[in-house]
Amino acid sequence: MSDLTELNLAQVREGLRGKDFTSREITDAYLEAIDTSNAALNAYITVTHDKARAMADASDAKLASGEGGALEGVPLGIKDLFATEGVHTQACSHILDGFEPTYESTVTQNLWDDGAVMLGKLNMDEFAMGSSNETSYYGNVVNPWRRSGGDNAPLVPGGSSGGSASATAAHLCVAATGTDTGGSIRQPAALTGLVGIKPTYGRCSRWGIVAFASSLDQAGPLTRTVRDSAIMLNSMASPDPKDTTCVDMPVPDYEAALTGDVRGLKVGIPKEYRLDGMPDEIETLWQQGIDWLRSAGAEIKDVSLPHTKYALPAYYIVAPAEASSNLARYDGVRYGLRVPDDDVVAMYEKTRSEGFGPEVKRRVLIGTYVLSAGYYDAYYLRAQKVRTLIKRDFEQAFEDVDVLLTPATPSAAFAPGEITDPVHMYLNDIFTVTVNMAGLPGIAVPAGLDPKGLPLGLQLIGKAFDEETLFRTAGVLEEAADFTARPEKWW
């Protein structure tokens, strides 16, 4: 039998249904791969061997009788931000030490309801705050990709869904869940040669996902193909009465949208995304993407999103503001870490000082500052106005075009410790945050390699709740790019 971990999700699904192999077999293959390789990559922080095998056996029973859901028997990795009943759920923060929820997030419950198998919980930046997976309490995640040409230095997988990206790229799961507040699915997907989609805000329920910035957070998958993302999102998305920001709309059949036909599709190229000093390879890749879509029959149009340059600064006001409030519940009173003191204020201070890492503290401080009396109007209120303008930019652009094509990231993967200036780090999300600010869907598709042989991605941005057009266009890009490069296995 060939290595089962080589198969993508669609292939696994066919193989299981065709009884070419069992869920138990592929689950064991993945568990073995994780046990062998995880020490080098640090993608998983908890591996749920017993649970995985029990779920696989249950799936096999269903598959044997011709039953089973859309993901029956498919082994997945879950970002640590999702509450999983009785299993490590700590947002990779020290402050949630020992926390195992008594409840299951809506998104993961949807996956289990469709038959998926949980392999374990994946590493991530602490509270999803980071673009390199260097802020996790459980240590850095390592990118399976390395620069060619002798430099064997480890690279970051991007963040915050770094564990999801590394595990999926290194074939330590068929696919993984991620969350994206400013680019946390798309940026790591791009840096590891994967497909990652952040759906429209409100498409996936946020119930049971540890909150970072409530008005921006959205769950989505990281997968090795566009079709796999479509299959995953079909299961992850659902209406949810427990999340009032989640839409009460039926989930379309995303896989059916993969027609391979973009003839007549109007693709917008936002001029403001052409940054000064953008690396040549990004520029070239972007032009390549334009050419591919044009050859496939799409119509290319230049569009303008004039407020783009304000998006990143506004994001770094809105997201920390919400985070400063969302993270107030981690006070040592009810769960997680408590550093005791006779005085309650001292207990708070010690617990939060020890429990939060430097990046989380930085954002809580920024957020507290921008909401403070006397600064609210100048920062938070103004950022909200910018947000409205950004939304309007997109609305106007989408009057003329169906989808936008941009680079996914300003550069390929970098080395841990290479970026120490927080603002420089924040610039990693320059192409992705606008999409969160506007609540729109965005997908990253691997499209080429940089001169060092590292993967680069393109991003497609769609109209609200028009994930189908994103998948259709992404499918065409994927086929044109024919991205077959693989990291050389060193782990």
Add this chain to the structure above:
Amino acid sequence: MIVDTRTPNPKNFISGATGDWELVIGLEVHAQITSKSKLFSASSTSFGGEPNDHVSLVDAAMPGMLPVINKYCVEQAVRTGLGLKAKINKRSVFDRKNYFYPDLPQGYQISQFKDPIVGEGTVHLDMPEDGAVEVGIERLHMEQDAGKSIHDLVPGKSVVDLNRSGVALMEIVSKPDIRSADEAKAYVTKLRTILRYLGTCDGNMEEGSLRADVNVSVREPGGEFGTRCEIKNVNSIRFIGQAIDYEARRQIDILEDGGEIDQETRLFDPKSGVTRSMRSKEEAHDYRYFPDPDLLPLEFDQAFVDEIAASLPELPDEKQARMIEQYGLSAYDAGLLVDEPETAAFFEAVAEGRDAKVAVNWVMGDLAAHANQVGKPVADAGISAGQLGSLIDLIADGTISGKIAKDVLDIMIAEGGEPAQIVQDKGLKQVTDTGAIEAIIDEVIAENPDKAAQVKEKPKMAGWFVGQVMQKSGGKANPQAVNAILAQKLGL
């Protein structure tokens, strides 16, 4: 911009060493919304219960939990707004009020800050001396209650009970239109009456369902508003009056000594009757309000409001007006009756088909006195409206006199039973047989010839004869018949 809506009334002035002072008071009343479940979770709101029995994952602020608005609480807030004749805002926004406290699990309270669900309204007061006073309502907003920290249960530790965490409150903010402690007490009493009529808050101050933050300042009569102090969490109407009286005197003393009032938050200690500083303006929290991103703005249409308006009960002011009109009652009597909706309903049941003035005298007289004595509402004092009605009927048809009726009521209270049966069993039926009365009168005249002779000179002595006759009849002689026959026999 605060507008002074009142004309200074010397009756309300407080005299100090340097002259008269006028109080300016505004209240923030926190009223627990009557609902089965909490504002953003399905947990029970019932009072009592074991600590932390009524706590959902949302109430305990577990990671990843989200609030979902309770539609019934929204209806209750709109109902209250309509009862306060206030503007209903069809779009309102929930904000987060951020502060750390162990009984505040989220680290923020979900409240409404800039855009409350209810805007300006009015509460009408009838003050015994000043007559009508209109107190403006600034706003009403919904918010979550916090849990309870308990410091004396476990030695050396504080413990937290989250049963109240997330219970829905309405904060009803008045304009600074109140000018005396009596008005403040009347305002809270009236507000509580309105809430009870509406069924939106049980008004139970002992259980904490209703409590008030009292803003007090003093000024020269009709002058500029002074600096105010806020007295937090006063939980009885009596204490509100005491706190205001103390605070007014404290502030006047400071000002008359040439000092200045520090804007601060104070606490009232009912044991000593004084207010104490809790925190100064400098120590005030910066709550960092911002719109709660977990909740969409609360929006509803006019039809939603209209449906609630259509189901509104008759409110105290309207009921009072109708009672004056329908029963010919005085404003004072009608006002007393409508304080408790049950009392008003009790009265109306008694008055049905009877003389309303007689009915009100019995309800607010003898029965109210008894109810007051046993510490129960009139409608709940052991006598049904039907029983009291039957008693009044016995007077009306001449079976018993009003005086005997009072005795019958005492028996009904002490022993129970229907009034007609009691009258029969105890032989209390009024004597209307003129022959029998004549016989008694003749007997009394015969026994007191000298007095009978004097009565023509001193007609007031007739009363003495009436008394004698009533005594001999055991109080059962019909007083009208006694008067008539006596007058005839004595030649008056």
